[in-house]
Amino acid sequence: MATQHSRSAARLMMAPAVILLLGWMLVPLTMTLYFSFKKYLPMRGDSLERGLDWVGFENYSRFLNSSSFWPSVQATLLIVGGVLVITVVLGVLLAILLDQPIWGQGIVRILIIAPFFVMPTVSALVWKNMFMDPVNGMFAHLWRFFGAEPVSWLSDASVQSIIMIVSWQWLPFATLILLTAIQSLDSEQIEAAEMDGASVLSRFFYIVLPHLSRAITIVILIQTIFLLSIFAEIFVTTGGAFGTRTLTYLIFQRVVDSQNIGLGSAGGVYAIILANIVAIFLMRIVGKNLDR
Amino acid sequence: MGSIVLEKVKKSFGDVTVIPPLDLQIDDGEFVVFVGPSGCGKSTLLRLIAGLEDVSGGTIRIDGRDATEIPPARRGLAMVFQSYALYPHMSVRKNIAFPLRMAKLDQAEIDRRVGAAADILNLTAYLDRRPGQLSGGQRQRVAIGRAIVREPAAFLFDEPLSNLDAALRVGMRLEISELHKRLATTMIYVTHDQVEAMTMADKIVVLQAGVIEQVGSPLELYQRPRNVFVAGFIGSPRMNLIEGAEARKHDAAAIGIRPEHLEISQTEGLWKGTVGVSEHLGSDTFFHVQTNASAQPLTARASGELALGYGSEVYLTPRPEHLHRFDENGLRIA
Ligand SMILES: Nc1ncnc2c1ncn2[C@@H]1O[C@H](COP(=O)(O)OP(=O)(O)O)[C@@H](O)[C@H]1O
Ligand SMILES: [Mg+2]
Numbered sequence: 241m242a243t244q245h246s247r248s249a250a251r252l253m254m255a256p257a258v259i260l261l262l263g264w265m266l267v268p269l270t271m272t273l274y275f276s277f278k279k280y281l282p283m284r285g286d287s288l289e290r291g292l293d294w295v296g297f298e299n300y301s302r303f304l305n306s307s308s309f310w311p312s313v314q315a316t317l318l319i320v321g322g323v324l325v326i327t328v329v330l331g332v333l334l335a336i337l338l339d340q341p342i343w344g345q346g347i348v349r350i351l352i353i354a355p356f357f358v359m360p361t362v363s364a365l366v367w368k369n370m371f372m373d374p375v376n377g378m379f380a381h382l383w384r385f386f387g388a389e390p391v392s393w394l395s396d397a398s399v400q401s402i403i404m405i406v407s408w409q410w411l412p413f414a415t416l417i418l419l420t421a422i423q424s425l426d427s428e429q430i431e432a433a434e435m436d437g438a439s440v441l442s443r444f445f446y447i448v449l450p451h452l453s454r455a456i457t458i459v460i461l462i463q464t465i466f467l468l469s470i471f472a473e474i475f476v477t478t479g480g481a482f483g484t485r486t487l488t489y490l491i492f493q494r495v496v497d498s499q500n501i502g503l504g505s506a507g508g509v510y511a512i513i514l515a516n517i518v519a520i521f522l523m524r525i526v527g528k529n530l531d532r
Numbered sequence: 533m534g535s536i537v538l539e540k541v542k543k544s545f546g547d548v549t550v551i552p553p554l555d556l557q558i559d560d561g562e563f564v565v566f567v568g569p570s571g572c573g574k575s576t577l578l579r580l581i582a583g584l585e586d587v588s589g590g591t592i593r594i595d596g597r598d599a600t601e602i603p604p605a606r607r608g609l610a611m612v613f614q615s616y617a618l619y620p621h622m623s624v625r626k627n628i629a630f631p632l633r634m635a636k637l638d639q640a641e642i643d644r645r646v647g648a649a650a651d652i653l654n655l656t657a658y659l660d661r662r663p664g665q666l667s668g669g670q671r672q673r674v675a676i677g678r679a680i681v682r683e684p685a686a687f688l689f690d691e692p693l694s695n696l697d698a699a700l701r702v703g704m705r706l707e708i709s710e711l712h713k714r715l716a717t718t719m720i721y722v723t724h725d726q727v728e729a730m731t732m733a734d735k736i737v738v739l740q741a742g743v744i745e746q747v748g749s750p751l752e753l754y755q756r757p758r759n760v761f762v763a764g765f766i767g768s769p770r771m772n773l774i775e776g777a778e779a780r781k782h783d784a785a786a787i788g789i790r791p792e793h794l795e796i797s798q799t800e801g802l803w804k805g806t807v808g809v810s811e812h813l814g815s816d817t818f819f820h821v822q823t824n825a826s827a828q829p830l831t832a833r834a835s836g837e838l839a840l841g842y843g844s845e846v847y848l849t850p851r852p853e854h855l856h857r858f859d860e861n862g863l864r865i866a
């Protein structure tokens with residue numbers, strides 16, 4: 241098939257898609273890079289027509305040296321890491337549970353998947369107002385029922401609350417991928433281990449978990465990419481206060497609240513670099529796992 | 533020590549009875565083969581003995597001890613699965629050592645036993661490979677290795693050779709027989725292939741729809757099949773079965789004669805017929821001959837030298853001492 245002729249024809253036909261995708265990616269990227277080297281404060285009268293001042297790396301050093309930068313990196317890693325741990329651990333347990341022959345399996349599976357279809361803004365609002373409200377929330381009622389003082393979740397345990405909300409959203413995804421992986425485990429392997437004298441726990445750690453390792457790395461990789469950019473959940477609940485200002489949120493504040501597009505763009509470039517470091521790191525792990 | 537006794541063992545899946553109550557005695561050190569057509573319940577019976585399925589009724593005794601309620605790991609049996617069920621993420625060494633690690637043996641003893649098993653099975657050079665890097669026959673040997681290191685009371689094999697090509701199958705058949713002679717441990721071997729059953733077994737158990745049709749040594753089954761089913765199942769090519777007028781001459785509902793017990797002559801004989809397809813194996817030739825004795829063509833075995841063309845006329849004569857007679861229920865008459 242792959243004659244010289246068919247290959248060049250294929251290239252020609254793919255060209256529009258490739259060009260569109262490249263433009264889609266490259267234009268915003270180039271603009272971000274461009275703005276990051278400019279002083280661009282629209283409220284102070286800077287505009288593209290009048291030309292922007294070149295400021296070199298000043299935006300970059302200001303973003304890095306601002307007192308909010310390192311706390312935001314820390315918050316990002318804390319939230320991403322926390323959500324990953326919770327979704328993977330609970331996802332594995334739920335997948336094992338759902339793999340058992342239970343009555344009404346189909347319906348239970350659909351219910352488990354449901355949170356994934358709720359928009360982030362909506363789910364964050366539901367959590368904020370229905371569960372975590374210190375006066376009328378379900379948790380407050382529950383705490384009072386046991387005679388305890390209700391917790392004001394979003395101010396006293398803000399990072400934990402965000403982790404909880406985001407985990408709730410992403411748990412179905414993890415469960416779904418891990419469930420399909422568990423279903424592909426050869427039942428004879430489990431039986432062989434059973435005959436070899438492996439207890440339930442040994443069977444889990446020696447047979448099931450290694451079988452799931454590939455699926456777990458894929459879950460971690462995909463979730464990290466999406467979790468690095470969570471925004472709505474923070475915007476709706478804490479508005480970045482109480483230590484929940486992630487890198488994404490900090491950039492948003494620089495651009496929209498402070499109206500400093502140059503500074504925000506420099507932050508965006510840092511975010512790209514951070515995401516790529518994480519991606520390379522994860523790709524190596526996945527690559528190692530997929531090679532086998 | 534590996535005698536296994538089944539008393540009134542029964543198995544149903546929901547409403548479907550796969551194994552009606554069944555009795556069977558397996559002596560210590562015996563090589564027993566369960567043989568029967570696909571879906572007759574051989575694997576189910578083996579899994580009942582292993583403890584991977586719960587019985588619906590009856591008792592399983594291993595070494596005289598009631599093992600019906602004992603979990604699989606503590607029955608002292610080792611199983612080799614049809615798919616080998618090797619652990620893909622562990623090296624061959626770890627695979628073989630797995631049951632020993634689970635039994636919490638000390639490392640020196642584990643190394644000694646794994647080394648010995650690898651020696652017996654010619655796996656020493658492959659100990660650090662993953663199962664995915666081995667050929668079918670080597671994987672089979674790893675599965676057997678994982679079974680022998682446990683020094684079990686009995687080995688259970690479920691169609692272990694069905695994933696191998698024909699040449700390898702013959703080799704592995706010999707190796708397993710050799711292993712049995714060397715270890716002198718009870719082995720229960722499930723297959724649908726009567727050639728494997730005949731060549732390997734001390735005792736063959738012929739199953740049909742969960743019912744034991746006959747138990748006996750290969751030669752007993754070959755020489756004195758208890759009924760029409762066993763007569764047709766054991767022996768290759770199949771025994772010729774003739775019903776109708778010819779059978780009534782012998783006071784039977786059906787008579788059977790094996791291909792090797794039909795004399796072929798071009799001049800005279802009992803049944804006249806014409807030669808159809810001939811199968812040349814070199815040492816032997818099988819002729820399919822259409823005769824007036826039965827509607828089905830009869831198969832006759834001749835030495836490889838005899839050449840008869842398609843459509844040539846021959847006479848077949850059964851040797852009377854090798855004639856099997858069956859009544860209208862399919863049971864053997866005397
Ligand atoms: N877990 C099960 N549930 C329901 N039916 C089963 C199950 N396992 C086996 N069977 C049925 O039991 C019969 C015997 O199966 P099996 O023992 O695997 O046959 P064999 O190994 O002789 O080919 C088959 O008809 C099969 O459909
Ligand atoms: Mg089977």
